[in-house]
Each structure stands twice: as structure tokens, then as C-alpha cells.
Amino acid sequence: MFQPIDVSFYQQPTLELARSLLGKLLVKETELGTASGWIVETEAYIGPGDRAAHSFGNRRTRRTDVMFGPPGYVYTYVMHTHCLINVVSGESGHPEAVLIRALEPCTGIGLMYERRGPDKKLQALTNGPGKLTKALGIEKEDYGRSFFAPPLYIAEGKNIESIAAGPRIGIENSGEAKHYPWRYWAMGNPFVSRL
């Protein structure tokens, strides 16, 4: 179907990777079929110094363990009733990651409607971190997979003309870190989670 991007792509500084991921295609193959979308919004989390990161203070638990490994692997975790997905970044021993917050649907849109419900506007399918995982069929069991081979991988997509940056969403209790402009999105794209 699509060609996964090589491992070396993930070996760049986390803030650069967060921007480089915009426009790339996130693909998930399941028994029900394949669904994919262009990444249009990301957030960088750079432990151990980032109070908003799960790995703040080098906190290593069963949940954050994959963040301490090499880049290019899948970090999923459950938030309330939803699953969120991150791309592990940074060298081994540096627990950093990029949260994927929104997609623009590409292929398998019918499948996305089956998973998200039929009475949705197109943009409501994938314009949030918990929505896009449900639309693509990504689950916490994907934790620890790599992003450079099926069934879950990232491929080349389309060029993003203009990238906007601003504070990250939903981290009010993170002290100074809440001001860091580590959220990136494709300017003007209607599928980003918030303006």
C-alpha cells in the first residue's frame, strides 16, 4: 500500500521531528481493512525536564518504559475512556515523544465512519487525539510496536506549506511548562483539534 519511512527519519531532535511529522501519513492495517490520515497536529514532550511529560524527572514506569528506548516506536496509553498515540523520539536513555493530536482523513474513510459513528461530519472523525485512534483502530495493545513496518506505520504524505506553533493543550497543572510553544499544526487546516 504505502512505503514506511526509514528508521533514520526518527533520529532527529524531538522539536524538529514534531514539525517533520506534519503532512506525513499515519497508516493502520487491521482485519477490517486499512485506514490512514495525514498528520496535521503534533505536540512535543521532552522529559526529564518537561513538567508536562509523563517522563518528567526521569520517571520510568511500565507506562513510560518505551520512551526510554530508541526512537520510532509506539507509545500508546489510555486517557479517561480514550487511547492516545505518541511517536517515541530522542536517543535511547532520553525519554522524549511526540503526541499525534489530529489527522486529515486520507484512505479508509468508510471504515472510519463505521468506527466513529455515521452521524459525524468528516472533520469530526479525526480532529482530536482520542478520535483519530478510534478512527484508525489504534489501541493500547499497539504499545511498543515500531512505526517503520506494518501493521502500524508512517509513510510520506504531502507538503505542509505553513506551520503554526503555540502552547500545548490540556496541561494546566504543569507549571512553567504549560507556556512552552511545543504544539505544532498545519496552519489553516480544518482538521486540527482547536484554533
Place this chain on the structure above:
DNA sequence: CTGAGGATTGGCT
């Protein structure tokens, strides 16, 4: 074993 706390979402006021 128990309790508290979320990198959210969708429905209702």
C-alpha cells in the same frame, strides 16, 4: 487492596 488523578470526548445547560 484502595484511592486519586489524568496529554479527552460528547452531551447538556
Place this chain on the structure above:
DNA sequence: GCCAATCCTCAGT
């Protein structure tokens, strides 16, 4: 805008 849903994960007893 407010708030409940709902379920891990983690830390403390």
C-alpha cells in the same frame, strides 16, 4: 461553558 463517563496506572497502606 460545565461535567460525567469510565478505566487504566501508579503510589500508599
